[in-house]
Amino acid sequence: MEYLWKENKRFVVAVAAALLATLLYHLFVLSPLRTSADDAVRTRERERLALEARMVHGVPAPELLADLQRDCELKRKALAAVAAEVSFKEPDRFKAPAKGSAKERYDAVKVDLSKELSSKAAGARMEFPKSIGIETDAAEEAAPELLLRLAVVDRLMDAAVAAKVDKIEVIDALSGMDRAGEPKKGVFLSKYPVFMKFRGTEQAVFSVLHAVQKKGQYFAVTQFQIHQEDPGKDLCGGSIGVALLKVDEKAPIEPKVQE
Secondary structure, eight states: OHHHHHHHHHHHHHHHHHHHHHHHHIIIIIHHHHHHHHHHHHHHHHHHHHHHHHHHTTOOOHHHHHHHHHHHHHHHHHHHHHHHHHOBOOOGGGSOOSSSOHHHHHHHHHHHHHHHHHHHHHHTTOBOOSOOSTTSOOOTTTHHHHHHHHHHHHHHHHHHHHHTOSEEEEEETTTTOOTTOOOOOSOSEEEEEEEEEEEEOHHHHHHHHHHTTOTTBOOEEEEEEEEESOTTSSOEEEEEEEEEEEEOTTSOSSOOEEO
């Protein structure tokens, strides 16, 4: 035995060392890895079951949410581009002040604008109605909307003068307005309509229609009619409803359109 031990000592020690290394490798490397792998499998399975449970109750998968978020972002960019194309840039005088009273500004602007409209009509030799409804008293919360409506009236008047309209029979600055003057909050798209009835040549009537749809001065045309008043003359009656559009990008994603 002693002889055999001496002859095979190195071999036995090498085998023992290999066995010990293998044992230690299993204990300290493979075993923790297997444990971690088993834990990962169990965690993944729990997440899969939880996701399936959420989907049963209508919760979308993360991949679907990512696709929807990308789609939403693209639509927001497209919307911003469209909003820029159809927006109306009202002059500063028709904007509610950041500080101070919007009602006080409205009261001052309506007096000045009434004189200006009469002067424009006289200069163009155009018949003009005595009242367009802007003489109304404004509550503070309704004043910002009324200022915007005055901007629409002023723009319509400029279009009528440029088109050489013969007569403006009616301008309703308060068309479609909530007479209670409720402010529009949390509304994605707000419309501020104004109605005008007028007379002139066929060219004049259509010139007004085209003028209100210019980029940077755009109004949405909500209604338009034209009829010939005298078959023997180039005299037509026209009526047009336009609306200033305002987009509130901070409003909820699911928009509500305010009439």
